[in-house]
Amino acid sequence: MLEGAKPLDVGIPAQVFTTRASMPYEVRVCGAAPGLVTGGDGLAYYVAHGLDALAWADIVFVPGYRFPDRDDPPGTVVDALIAAHDRGARLAAISTGAFALAATGLLDGRRATTHWHYTRALAARHPLVRIDENVLFVDEGSVLTSAGAASGIDLCLHILRGDLGVAASNHAARRLVAAPYRSGGQAQYVPRGVPEPLGERFAATREWALHRLGEPLTLDILARQAEVSPRTFSRRFVEETGYTPMQWVMRARVDLARELLERSQRSVEQIAADVGLGTGANLRLHFQRILGTTPSEYRRTFTRGE
Known part of the structure; x- marks a missing residue:
């Protein structure tokens, strides 16, 4: 996670892919270095792992973080994400985590989304990325992006469906008391009309x-x-x-x-x-x-x- 990480964005993949007997995943939370990470919304996190965790991960989630349009993430983080992708890991961003993925260049020429409030900023900062502001998530195979926090659940369930099948995904959705399936093509918010x-x-x-x-x-x-x-x-x-x-x-x-x-x-x-x-x-x-x-x-x- 990056400085200013949003609490829901951190918690969603950790809870969906929870380390338990019924789930074939091991979840680790890491930062640019082990230790305290200042989060958004008044919270802070103590992470046990540094970027070395990306060397073995099959899926790397990048939670959204505050002020993503001001500065690119640290070069060490960008390099670690690129290295993880090069060896075959999938990279998935929740909300403004898309800015960190875009900084790697891996989204250039590909469709991507982020929270609707930041779509213009993402397009301005990374003009080679094909921004789609009217979807919940985008699956480009090895790189995936989602809109606001709640759509992070949709993205995680979508990944779970692809990995383990619809029954496992539906089971996880029931555990989370979440909708079992919302299409990635669904609009980010329903018009007030x-x-x-x-x-x-x-x-x-x-x-x-x-x-x-x-x-x-x-x-x-x-x-x-x-x-x-x-x-x-x-x-x-x-x-x-x-x-x-x-x-x-x-x-x-x-x-x-x-x-x-x-x-x-x-x-x-x-x-x-x-x-x-x-x-x-x-x-x-x-x-x-x-x-x-x-x-x-x-x-x-x-x-x-x-």
């Missing part, structure tokens, strides 16, 4: 749909459940989730299929029917389009003991 009761109603509609994924779900059916017109439902749904209603339904069905592939021995054909995709061929088509792999390969990757 959306009435609050409408948002609550749509959340209820999404929950209703999640329990009926094996049934026909059309735009008209969802809009009728939400008690608004299909046009209004579609427009507001995109604002709330980052997806059209039917894109969201399809991803929810693929997510349910992922969980069934991990937790059951049901065939691909049976799972396709269970999640409302009809045939195994249809499931394979959407699985490949959304996840870039096949159901069978996914099962081999994420089913323990096989």
Whole structure:
């Protein structure tokens, strides 16, 4: 962590990737050197590890910190991040931690995001970075960035899904009392023009749909459940989730299929029917389009003991 590290940004990855028997991670907190690090918001941290911890880490999180637009991080930190990336580690920034990643040059030519308040400052300081201010997080493979603190949870759960599968990610989300999945493409904040009761109603509609994924779900059916017109439902749904209603339904069905592939021995054909995709061929088509792999390969990757 850097001087001025934000408390939530530090705590989120530590808690999501907690060192416990059910999680195959070891979490270490480090600074530019072992010892006291002055944090933001009146807190300070005593860290046991220096930059040598980056020499073995598979994932390096850079929490957000105060005044990132004033000075670049210390050269020793930049060099350590570059060295970790060069040997294959993933670098993930939460909120204004994106400034430290940008200082390495590893974000040049790539999409990235940060807290909406700092997107212009990041673009001005690092003009080669393709800033996207309208998303919760960006996954560029070996470098990942997220918006404000809460979206750090979304980024961590996204990484967990890729590492261990959707069941483990959903388990962690339940432990954190967090939403199990928000797309990285979702807007950082919902415009104030959306009435609050409408948002609550749509959340209820999404929950209703999640329990009926094996049934026909059309735009008209969802809009009728939400008690608004299909046009209004579609427009507001995109604002709330980052997806059209039917894109969201399809991803929810693929997510349910992922969980069934991990937790059951049901065939691909049976799972396709269970999640409302009809045939195994249809499931394979959407699985490949959304996840870039096949159901069978996914099962081999994420089913323990096989």
